[in-house]
Amino acid sequence: MGAMPQAPSPQPTTHTHFLASASPTPHIPMDIDDILASVDRGPGASPAAAGIDHQLLTRFWVAERAVSEVLPWPAPLMERMMDRVRLQIETIEDLAASSADVDPNTTHNPNLNLRLSILQTDLARTQYLIRSILRARLAKLTKHSMHYLVHLASRTKNPLSQSQSQSQSQSQSAVPQDSVPDISAVSDFSPLSAQESTFVHAHQSLLAGHYGSAFMGAFPPQLRRLDDNAGGTSMVQGPDLKEVVFVRCLGTEVPVLVDGEEEDFGVTMRMGDVWVVRWEGGEGGVEEGEVELL
């Protein structure tokens, strides 16, 4: 097994990202160990940023497909991946153009077509991952759009004024559109990306408008809201956080949490173990990176 190149990836964008994020020093001494260790562990554990990012993207894809709620959007990772995809498309186009120029009889690089097909396969695989992530997230967002909008709107500075405006609109001419929470003042869209929040707001507004014109307009005004919580039961449904997931423990020891807390009766997962646990019990470990979803 040959040693991997130890320098960071020569792609310029990768390099700047790598340096920029490495500036607060704490983990720099580790880098040398990691490089040495990665020589032992082979190319799968290469420190090259592109390889790690690919592994992170793959893990995020599996996780996003495994749970019922939308996971926090990994903005820096996705930006780096999109930059790389863009660069790779340019590289492939340049290569393809150069292969078209060369006279097929005097071709000096017999591997050109092979390299092109490898690069294209690799690109298609990465694009598939990204597309699948986005589609899975969109499906969850459309299924629970109201839940995520309420969640985002609850972050605005003044929740009181919001509820007041809601009660005012409830008076005479309430239409379902009124119950779509206003997220224009929200700046932190977590767990969604900015585009996703725009989408989910537009989606819910269209849906509410359609419901209003299709059948809700015939209801008495006080029954037209889409976020009614009369009788203490909210009609807004969210994802089921108690559903079980399959996880592997990667840290040395990770406890399974109960309602976000460590309880006496919760089991402890050890390194390398695969468990069936509730999503709410494993969520903390997944965020820390000590647990991965399968």
Add this chain to the structure above:
Amino acid sequence: MAFPLPRGITPSEIAFLAEMEMVTIMPRQRLEGLELLGGPIEPIVPPRRASLPLWLALLLKRQRRANILPPSWLHPGSLELILDIEAHHNDYRHAFSPPPPLPGQPNVRELARGHEPVARPQYTPDGERYFASPPFLPQNAAESNFDPTQVPSLPFHWVEISSMLLDAASDDLTDPDQIRRLLKDIREVRMAKMRAGVDVLDAAATGGGGVALTGVGAMELGEERGFLSGAVDNLRKIGASKEQARREQMAEQRANGGYDATQDEEEDYMEF
């Protein structure tokens, strides 16, 4: 509908994931190094062995540009040993045979000698800790010098990798028919264990509880995922009121001054 697939990756997605596993090849021609989105590929120079992701190795194999060196566990000898452990070893009568250790995790023999597992993180470009796991560990590399102290073990993606290699590169394997037979036997023994394990699923239905499936393969998980999660979710709904009662009792105990002081106060409370 934005996305019609159910929660949890499907078998074809698991196979896609398995194609990212690194395998060892013996190239028949040169190939320049490539900067792929999945990480850099070193220049390939025959007759030096090289490590490539499985999808790329299969692509080269189909064009007769390389031979795939089978992973060390995919030999009749290793598989016989694994089958023996799965079927007859007392410690693994109700569990899967141990998976290959993660980086920093001691193997079965080191564990017996008292080695402690120490997770070895890498760092992401964002500066966060990252623990590598399959398919990004060299669990399917062909070992140049076979280590007899090393117990062979089935990697996470064993079903997919063996079927893909038997399909596309059976001429590179030693005695593929025998391998097929052994794989089928191993699969049946393990499926029986999976079915027998359904009895304990109730443990995963309570908060903080779980059921261990250590050593399970990705495809085995994929085929049981729908059944297992459906069963556990239904058990949870049945037991919801019981769990609620227990939670309230716990909260009460805590309000009464923690676990140590609960005994007396509990008795006082009972007299009311």
